[in-house]
Every structure is written in structure tokens, then in C-alpha cells.
Amino acid sequence: MQGLTLKQLRSLQAVVETGSMTEAAARHLLSPPAIHSQIRKLEDIVNARLVDKDTDTQGFVATQSGKVLIAAAERIDGILSWARDNLNALESGSAGHVRMGFESTGRYFAPRLVAILKQRCPSITVSFEVGNRDRIIGLLETERIDLAMMGRPPRPPETEATPIGxxxxxxxxxxxxxxxxxxxxxxxxxxxxxxxxxxxxxxxxxxxxxxxxxxxxxxxxxxxxxxxxxxxxxxxxxxxxxxxxxxxxxxxxxxxxxxxxxxxxxxxxxxYWYLVSPLAAQISESTQRIRQSILDENGTFLPVGAARS
Structure with missing residues (x-):
């Protein structure tokens, strides 16, 4: 896919999200012909049609090929977000930035766990988000979080899941x-x-x-x-x-x-609560340190009576 650019992928995402070349152009401060040109170049590169008109709404929707490229764009966004967070962490004197996701019920212990991690690993910045199961799986799939606390390990994506309590x-x-x-x-x-x-x-x-x-x-x-x-x-x-x-x-x-x-x-x-992470070969040193620190706690951060025996 030589010649493919982030600008083209952003244009495709905007067209599908808004259903309109005009609205996508306004979002990116471009003209509709410019957005159309980006989509056509991308279609030429992958040799596939990427958007179609919906017969009911007359808005643009992604074809199967378009959905593949949008999924790739979302993963690229996740990787760039990871890079931005870690660059900011390094600039502020931290050793790295680890992003955590908690399923909804995890809100009752997430702040306590993050406070413990800040004490155990003061050189690493830790942030977290709470969401429903679908949201957390989506964040894992697009690499927008590094670790997740879940009641059931997802599949897909392929992950390593360890029961903690x-x-x-x-x-x-x-x-x-x-x-x-x-x-x-x-x-x-x-x-x-x-x-x-x-x-x-x-x-x-x-x-x-x-x-x-x-x-x-x-x-x-x-x-x-x-x-x-x-x-x-x-x-x-x-x-x-x-x-x-x-x-x-x-x-x-x-x-x-x-x-x-x-x-x-x-x-x-x-x-049981599970600590979910990408496969070991895919995680950074900072993420590995935070993961091990969580496992070392042996579930003590969970509400009373829920820790692992």
C-alpha cells in the first residue's frame, strides 16, 4: 500500500462518521472536492471501493474494504495516542505512561488501585478510564489502553488474562x-x-x-x-x-x-476479576512494571472479602 497517508485515512473516517463529503470537508477545513480526491487516491492504492451511498439515508457508508481501513486507522490513532502520552511523560520526568481501563463495576476500586500504583511506581504516570464491557474491549482492540480490569477476558482481541480476586x-x-x-x-x-x-x-x-x-x-x-x-x-x-x-x-x-x-x-x-493485557512481547517496560505491581498486590485493593485466597 505504497503512498497511503494518514490524511487519506482521516478523510475516509470523517466521510463515514458524518455520512457526507461536505461535512467531512468542514471538519478538516478542506473543500468537498479535496476530500473526494483523498478518497479516490485511497481507493486507487488499495484497488477497492471504500464508500457507498446508503439507499435509505443517502449518506455515505463504508464498504467491507472501507471498514478494514477504518479499523486500521483506529489502531494507528491508538498507537499515536500511546506515543503522545509517553512523550509527555518523558518530558515531565516520568519513565513512561500506562493507560488502564476498568469495566463499570471497577469504578468502586479503580481510584484506590491507581493511588497504590502511584506510590509503588512513582516514576510512571498512570491514567484510567471506566466504561462498559464493549467500550473497554474497543479500547483494547485499538490499543488506546495498555491494561484492563474485566470480569470476563475478551476474545478477540488476543490477550493474557490473570485472575486477581x-x-x-x-x-x-x-x-x-x-x-x-x-x-x-x-x-x-x-x-x-x-x-x-x-x-x-x-x-x-x-x-x-x-x-x-x-x-x-x-x-x-x-x-x-x-x-x-x-x-x-x-x-x-x-x-x-x-x-x-x-x-x-x-x-x-x-x-x-x-x-x-x-x-x-x-x-x-x-x-472473578481479571487483569487483561496484550501478549507479553507486545507490552512496554513501564506496562510490565505496572502489571507486576498489580499482581503483587494479590487483590488487596478490592473491597473487603473479595481478595484472592
Missing amino acids: EHPYSLFVPLRHVLARRPDYDPETLLRQPILAREPGSGTRILLDRFLDQIEGYGTPNVIELDSNETIKEAIIAGLGVGMLSLHVVRRELAEGLLVALNWPRLPVMR
Whole structure:
């Protein structure tokens, strides 16, 4: 692909993101013919059509070949972002910059872990981002983060995943709920309650669906989807239903007596936190040092009762 330039790739990304040559041109302070020329040069280089008109919206969309080049452009952006962060770190006197990603529930210990890492490795700058599973996988795929803390290792991309500690989940109700007053196993009463849940595909929802599948035959669950663990937690406290959540999310509410965990068979559901990194040959010395420092902590930064035995 001799002659391919970042400018051409940026033009392709802009056209597909905006669906318009005119809007892509405005984004890059160019004329529409200039953007069109960049796309045509790129198509000539790879000998493939890269964009088509959508029959419904009449906007430009990527062909399969275009999607391949956009994915490559996103990875290049990730590598350049890594270079920028590390150059800035070197300029400020640090030995390097390590970027971490945490799945949503990791927000309850991410700041504590980063503070520990800053103490253990003061010469390395550590930054972090919290997002849902799809977001963190996307950041790994485009090399915008160096390490990730996840409940399930992704595939793809190909990574190395090491378990670092337990991550228990259970069903929760408010203190005066009928299921809190009658603690014996009672799936029929459970299925008469609204079941508050995250979106399909999320880790929490997968666990909830598996648990509900095990009590099939007692009724049809009335599942109400909410957008975050915090919303589910507040809805449970308000008496709007029963929800499955990580014990990390509700440890304060349990201590204050606002919530009760159901002590039923198959509860809590045990998952594990994994430290996920690219394969060893692909990571920098700074990333390797931070990775080893996390493993040396042996899960002590996780909420009480969740550290690895």
C-alpha cells in the first residue's frame, strides 16, 4: 500500500462518521472536492471501493474494504495516542505512561488501585478510564489502553488474562421487603416482583438471566431494564423491585442496613476479576512494571472479602 497517508485515512473516517463529503470537508477545513480526491487516491492504492451511498439515508457508508481501513486507522490513532502520552511523560520526568481501563463495576476500586500504583511506581504516570464491557474491549482492540480490569477476558482481541480476586454477585431487596422478612428460598414470590436488570449483553445481566433460567417453572419474570448499577441500586432501595448486583456496588448500603442480600441456594454467584493485557512481547517496560505491581498486590485493593485466597 505504497503512498497511503494518514490524511487519506482521516478523510475516509470523517466521510463515514458524518455520512457526507461536505461535512467531512468542514471538519478538516478542506473543500468537498479535496476530500473526494483523498478518497479516490485511497481507493486507487488499495484497488477497492471504500464508500457507498446508503439507499435509505443517502449518506455515505463504508464498504467491507472501507471498514478494514477504518479499523486500521483506529489502531494507528491508538498507537499515536500511546506515543503522545509517553512523550509527555518523558518530558515531565516520568519513565513512561500506562493507560488502564476498568469495566463499570471497577469504578468502586479503580481510584484506590491507581493511588497504590502511584506510590509503588512513582516514576510512571498512570491514567484510567471506566466504561462498559464493549467500550473497554474497543479500547483494547485499538490499543488506546495498555491494561484492563474485566470480569470476563475478551476474545478477540488476543490477550493474557490473570485472575486477581473474587467478584461476588447476589440478589438484593430493601430491609422491609417481603423476601427479607421471609428469608427461606421462595422463587415463586421472587418472580411476582419486578426484576430490575441491566441491558442484555452486560455481565450483570448475563448472570441474572442464568440465575432466572435455573428457577424456570415458577412463573415468568417481569424484567425492567435500567441504565446503570447505581440506578438499579437506588430503585431497589426505593422498593421498586429486586435486583442482582455486585457486592462491590452495595457494600455501604449493606453496612447501613438499607439493603438485604438473599441467602438462597446458588447465591452469591461468584465471578472473578481479571487483569487483561496484550501478549507479553507486545507490552512496554513501564506496562510490565505496572502489571507486576498489580499482581503483587494479590487483590488487596478490592473491597473487603473479595481478595484472592
